[in-house]
Amino acid sequence: MDELARRQVASIAEVVEVTGTAGMPVWLRGGWAMDFQLGAVTRPHLDVDWYCWRDDADRLAALLLARGWLPDPRMPVETQLDLVVGDVEVSFAYLGRDRAGRPTVGGGSWAGAPLPAGMLDAPSGRIGTLTVPTISVAAQIEFKQMYPV
Template sequence: MIDELSRRQLRIIGEITDVAAANGVDVWLRGGWAMDFFLGELTRPHVDVDWFCWAADADRLASALHDRGFVDDPRVPPELQRDLVKDGVEVSFALLARDARDRVVVGAAGRWAGSPYPEGMLDGPVGRLGDVSCRTICPRSQIELKEMYPVWMPERPRRAKDRDDITRLKAALVTAPGPAG
């Protein structure tokens, strides 16, 4: 049975996907929801909904979402990440850019600015949960990111949910037909 917060988050995912498409903005679901969309099932409750978008599109996307009732979350400076809230659902957009070698890199200010993301990260599948579908980052990149968080941020040890997510994704990739990104 899906809880009320998950139901609202799923509705918000659909809304963001529609708003982004209507405004010509590319977005990719990341984190726990990306895993669920790849697997095609809700595996656990989620605190928030994580996305990637191009830094150059972030203001335009935020403006379009403001028009739909989203408000800025003031806890994170917008030059680091675009965080918004609607109906008690927190969404965050990590910012992307391309470097001189055309690699996808961290497009936000801060100590990681310009750091490359895993190659092929944006080549993930369109995932589906119920009647909502959206682009996700590739599962192999999702695994790499979850494995690297404690290395990049030693103050944040690996969480049990991340270990479980990594295990689920690796198992799904072993049984998936053909390349799964």
């Protein structure tokens, strides 16, 4: 694992610690989620992608900003929370809920659109001793297939 990956894993551990203490659920998504489901770092990653409930985003930002994270001024806040710490970039895409409590897109032009069934029901992933909530592998694949749309 290279040095950037070590710092990214440290940021993942920090997010898990902060959100766990605050009772705020988050789910790893993207390449790091796949690596945690596989149990090993499989490739270099540009950033760390998460999901959080839109209602928790302001509190989450405040907790991480108090620990030295900074807002990423390049990114719009309507669709996700983007923060940096050193050379580590993290994003928290917002989740909403429909009337039945199922997860939906939580912000931006697709707000309210349904997300894949069972997406948040995956077992946690693990690399070494670090265990992290992730979205389901099936949802990851569905997103990759839908990406051009």
